[in-house]
Amino acid sequence: MADYMELALKRQSCRQFAEKPVEHEKLAKCVEAARLTPSGCNAQPWSFVVVESPDMVAEVAKATMQLDINQYMAKAKAFFVVVEEYAQLIPKIAKIVHSQYFARGDLGAAALSLCLEAESQGLGTCMVGIFDRTKIRELLNIPKDKDVFIVIAVGYAESDKVRKKDRKPLEEIARFV
């Protein structure tokens, strides 16, 4: 069986992408992994725009460099743009919560799934939550009533050095009863 911990330890934000282009098939397989993600009521409240043509990659990169800390985006070789879609809940649950109640959690899971599949294929990713939403919508013809949840930059990493993860200690975040 696949060792998940090994993968979880290895996947990290990639901020230095190599010049090597990324194969279309690998990008498609990342979306396939995201497609399989579990979601509340199996509503699958997501869609994905895979940006891989060099001109469009350059335009999307510009729209993700709203913050100066994101300048490394200029070297990303492709992007996944994750869009929130309407969630059709089962009637029993739709009586209790609104349609999008589970959606952001589901989208976060789908984004992680995509990044894990990328790592599994030897690709580096970086998730970006702050970007020029208006520009991304215009570039990719995403309707105004749909939220662009996240942009994920992808490419081969310059280095395969695995950094130590900076996280709160287990004792601080978990208790056993």
Add this chain to the structure above:
Amino acid sequence: MADYMELALKRQSCRQFAEKPVEHEKLAKCVEAARLTPSGCNAQPWSFVVVESPDMVAEVAKATMQLDINQYMAKAKAFFVVVEEYAQLIPKIAKIVHSQYFARGDLGAAALSLCLEAESQGLGTCMVGIFDRTKIRELLNIPKDKDVFIVIAVGYAESDKVRKKDRKPLEEIARFV
């Protein structure tokens, strides 16, 4: 390298738990995997209550059976209760969005990470989003100002049969530009 797709295809909601108890060490490793999950600004807006003592497991099970479709919870051998915590964003980003802006996506990713580690260790899980929040808070001493994001039931699955996943086709949810 671990094959993520293999794991993604294998992990599925478990609704029939075997009588076999679950080892404490395996539960702790699931939380360790969740701890490593990436989050917006690395804010880690989560905490976990691992419910493993039989009396408390029985009480939590009752609080998750609000819907008749969740009666299988009675046979879960342990629970993870995932709580939303305050997210400390970096100053540059805190100027743009409120503290909890990324939190639900981060929590969804952490919940998936936990379930994937469980699967990797041979354990079945089921995520439940509708439950008696007031009761869960009372049982586990969770303050009223903190949202209980999700409850995850865990145990050994009765059967290792992998079901075909019911998902929208790739063409419907993805486009390549």
